[in-house]
Amino acid sequence: MRENDFLKWIAEHTPVHSGVPLGIGDDMAAVLLGGTNPLALLKIDQCLDLVHFDLRKHSASQAGTKAVNRCLSDCAAMACSPAAIMISVALPNEGPGSGESFAQELFLACQAAAAKFNCPLVGGDTSIWDQRLAITVAALGAATSNKLITRSGAKPGDTIFVSGALGGSILGRHLSFSPRIELAKKILAAAGEKLHAMMDLSDGLAQDLPRLATASNVGAEIHTANLPIHEDAYTLSENDHIPAGLHALADGEDYELLFALDPEAVPNIVNLTDIPLTAIGTVTADKKLALVDETGKSHPWPNIGWQHKS
DSSP states (O other), X not given: OBHHHHHHHHHHTSOOOTTOSBOBTBSSEEEEOOSSSOEEEEEEEEEEBTTTBOTTTXXXXXXXXXXXXXXXXXXXHTTXXXXXXXXXXXXXXXXXXXXXXXXXXXXXXXXXXXXXXTOOEEEEEEEEESSOOEEEEEEEEEESSSSOOOXXXXXXXXXXXXXSOBXXXXXXXXXXXXXXXXXXXXXXXXXXXXXXXXXXXXSXXXXXXXXXXXXXXXXXXXXXXXXXXXXXXXXXXXXXXOOHHXXXXXXXXXXXXXXXXXXXXXXXXXXXXXXXXXXEEEEESSOOEEEEOTXXXXXXXXXXXXXXXX
């Protein structure tokens, strides 16, 4: 079963609950708690040895930092402030990732990564088994706006943006990225209600844009000439001869923001930050996704990008 098929099955078999205004399908879930500030945002994420990092060459600090930052990147996707995290680790009893000093380094790295965003590590669980390291991080966040920023609000005519540059993250950025939490809150503050949809790019633009479009019941046209391509993508291209533009579409683990906003709000975010914000296309009403090349010719959306498979 492919990952997207399994996620669709889970969504179809999850009942609606009155206390859950936003459930499966976005970057975080929203739960009504009651009281004067009743809305909590929740997220859980998993990192596995030989899938998200490789302990034969990566350190405990790199593994722990990535595990936390992956989870906090989903806080950025919904422009929320992380309030606390909890971590569960299944430590191997031998081989890479075993031993007391590794476990201590891993804990301190997780704690430090969260502390950068004033987010305490408040608890968790540990176990030891005969398999490779597995790290699970759960985050509690607080909405920074009365409006939930989700994947499902994009409207025809919206301008589609990405932050940063894409592709080639495997050369090191997949371990060293910083969640775009503050940037997301700046975009929301500048665009307000005209920020219609947002998510983070974890599986590559080719996989993640269709998720935003499907959730919003829209299509999109992306102009290949406008894609911000990271220098790492060009480096990879020199070695594997795959065009750098395809690396930008497919490599994944960029952890940049993908968002759609009313064109009237575009001037509000120009020069908002030192992190480049690039307009790459337009939301359409026809529910089709297309790549438009430099000549203006439209091409079908490529079926590339990261998916877990079983």
